[in-house]
Amino acid sequence: MKTLVNICVYAMLVLAATSGHALAQSAASAEARLKEKNITLPPVPAPAANYVTSVQVGKLLFLAGNTAGAEWKFKGKVGKDITVQEGYETARQVGLLMLAKVRAAIGSLDRVKRIVKVLGMVNSPEGFGDQPRVINGFSDLMVEVFGDAIGKHARSAVGMAGLPLNSAVEVEMIVEVE
Numbered sequence: 001m002k003t004l005v006n007i008c009v010y011a012m013l014v015l016a017a018t019s020g021h022a023l024a025q026s027a028a029s030a031e032a033r034l035k036e037k038n039i040t041l042p043p044v045p046a047p048a049a050n051y052v053t054s055v056q057v058g059k060l061l062f063l064a065g066n067t068a069g070a071e072w073k074f075k076g077k078v079g080k081d082i083t084v085q086e087g088y089e090t091a092r093q094v095g096l097l098m099l100a101k102v103r104a105a106i107g108s109l110d111r112v113k114r115i116v117k118v119l120g121m122v123n124s125p126e127g128f129g130d131q132p133r134v135i136n137g138f139s140d141l142m143v144e145v146f147g148d149a150i151g152k153h154a155r156s157a158v159g160m161a162g163l164p165l166n167s168a169v170e171v172e173m174i175v176e177v178e
Contacts, residue, residue, distance in 0.1 A: 030109035030146050034099075037144065041100040045069060048164070054105040060116070061175040063101055067167035068093040075166045079128040082168055087122060087130075090168045091137030098138075098173060099145065106177050114176040115142050115153040121170045124159030131157040138171050 034041070047053055047064070054063045068074070068090050078087035103109055120135030122128075135157035143151040153173070163170050 030112060030150075033145050034109070039096070039145070041096055041103065044100045044104045045097065053101050056105065056177070059113070059176055059178070061102065061105055061177050063098055063105075063173050063175065065119075065121070065170045065172040066094055066097050066101065067164060067170045068097070070165050072167070074168050076168060077123050077125045077128070078134055078168050079130065080125040084130050084133050087134035087168050088137035091120065091135050091171065092141050093137075094169050094171045095138040095141035098171060099141075102175055109145065111178045112146060112150060112175055113178050114150050115146065115173065116176050117174040118142075118153050118155040119172045120155065120157040121160045121163060122157065123163045123166070123168050124161075128159055131159050134169060135171070138169075 033039075044053065045066075051064055053066075054061055056062075072090065072093060074082045074086045074090045076082055078084060082090075099109060102112060106112075118135070118138065120131065120138055122131040122134045124131060135155065139151075139153070139155060142153065145151060160170075
C-alpha cells in the first residue's frame with residue numbers, strides 16, 4: 001500500500017512539473033510561433049485622431065480599437081457587401097495589427113501573460129447575426145500565437161451600424177503583461 005501511495009505521489013509531482021513547464025513554454029514561445037508559422041506583423045499605424053494606441057496601467061495593457069486599415073481589401077457590411085469568410089479574414093488582419101501594437105508597447109509578445117478581454121465590432125446590416133463567426137478570425141489568431149492557456153479570452157462580438165472608413169471589423173482588447 002505504501003508503495004502505491006509513493007507511486008501516486010511521484011506521478012502527481014511529475015504531472016504538475018510537466019504542466020507548469022508546458023505553460024511556461026507556451027508563454028515564452030509566442031515570438032517563436034510567429035516565426036514557425038511565417039506570420040509577419042505589419043507596421044503599427046499612427047493613431048488616426050487624438051488618442052494613443054495603448055495605455056498600460058499596472059500589469060494591464062489597454063489597446064485602442066483598430067480596424068484593418070484604409071487600404072484593406074474588404075470593406076462594408078459583412079453579410080451584405082462582403083462574405084462572413086471575408087469578414088473572418090479581416091478580423092484576422094486586425095489581430096495582426098493588434099499584435100504589432102502589443103509588441104511595440106511592451107517589446108516582445110513573450111511578455112504577454114494573458115489575453116484578457118476582446119471587444120469585436122462588426123459592420124452589420126439589419127438582421128445579421130454571425131458576428132461571433134467573424135470575430136473568430138481574431139480569436140483564432142490569438143490562440144494560434146499564444147496557445148489556449150494565454151490566447152483564449154473573454155469576448156464580446158457585436159454588430160454596429162457603421163465603422164470608421166466603412167471598415168468591416170474593429171477590435172479593442174485588454175492584455176495582462178509581465
